[in-house]
Amino acid sequence: MSTSALYRTQITHLRRAPVHHYFEQRGYCWYVDLDDMPRLPKWLRPFANFEARDHFTGPVQPGQTLRDRVDEFLADRGISLPGGRVTALMQARVLGYVFNPLSIFWCHDADGVVRHVIAEVHNTYGGRHAYLLPPTGDQPVAVKKQLYVSPFNEVEGYYLVRAPQPGEELDVSISLHRDNAPAFVATLQGSRRRATARQLVKLQLVAPVAPLMGAFWIRVQGITLWARKVPVVPRVAVAHRERVGQL
Template sequence: MPETCLYHGEVVHRRLSPLRHQLRYRVYNILADVDRLDELARSCRLFSYNRLNLFSIMDRNHGPGDGTPVREHAWSLVRAAEGGEGVRRIFMFCYPSVLGYVFNPLTVYYGVDAQGRLRLMIYEVNNTFGGRHSYVLPVKSNVAQQSAPKHFFVSPFNAVEGRYLFNFTLPEERIALGVALTVGDKPVLKAYVSGQRKPLTDANLLRSFLSIPLLTLKVIGAIHLHALKLWWKGLKLNRRPRGPNHTVDFLPEAHSQP
């Protein structure tokens, strides 16, 4: 069974086509039970829920972005999804707000049953233009590969086309998550996040802050710096299509990893 904790690790982002480029940086993430965010805030002085602190999780930064509680939104997706009937707990994996600021390219929600087995995954994708899109997929084993058509504009260097391939494992001592984008038979990019579990305590929160004090600026800065490098290398820009700021796809595609 997953448990609320910190993960210290790294992100690797590899562009494979039409040119090759790589981005790698150290990060830390929080894994938290969406039904126990208030309890977590009471147990740590340096973490708050919907209040400014050194670290926090804010409802407005997730789901529809209108202040709907994270737990309410997550459970509404689970109840509406194929395979959601067996889910008993939901854990969210994300960057925390640091001094009130955060940007999560991807927040992942793990839906587990009473035995701690994964039953459902929610991939909440954000772009830097304020848009958000969630892909909701059932799970058929704890080590799985899932696929979803890309329906959301993320980067001006990628059109809204192709398919995502998600690879993941149940978060335990280590966490591993991979996302690949293919267009036709051509791999376009691959991104990975991995990490080692740490107890979520004030001492470890402080160590996290001191190791990477400006996590949000680091994430956003890395995105824009490498976008500039891709533009300098001549990669074509795509126009952002108009559309709603928050959308959801419910998908049945999931299969065990060979």
């Protein structure tokens, strides 16, 4: 696992309207090179498995890797990075379960310069959308929201995404902005640790089945907001408006 790293993370969500609501959650995530994925001992593989089908849309072709999926996504947008590597921040499957609220891919050219960033968002309903971003380092970049993520937010407005490539520290933030509404802000921060078998075992003790617990706590927060009478935006209504807009 020489080129991989683990980050012990803290995730925060802050909503200011129509009620003030804040929560934070501890966990961990992987930082990997898609051309040199972690090779774990057999007995540890159930706790860190990476599968191509967990990212991007469309059917997975036989033998297709996650790197192939990234290259396909870029090619569909007229982009080619021959000789460049792709590094990624993501959750692994743990005991067969995965939930990646946010995965980030840094796409380098042959000289090692980051040329594109892909921020892929997943919701708890199985939907996903990948946003292609320019490499802005520590500066935020704006992108139009395209995916129904929360039952308490319309599919409107835009995100400001700040996603510098992580080093010893991880510091990513996304804020949702809409007309006449305070921003909804989510942050992902963490400290780098060596990706060793011992470290992974330790993380299973302090953050067991991390992807499942992440999905669980998001649902708990949703129930809390519903109990506080925050208006719900039904998925059916959103899907109908999207179909009408395409006619």
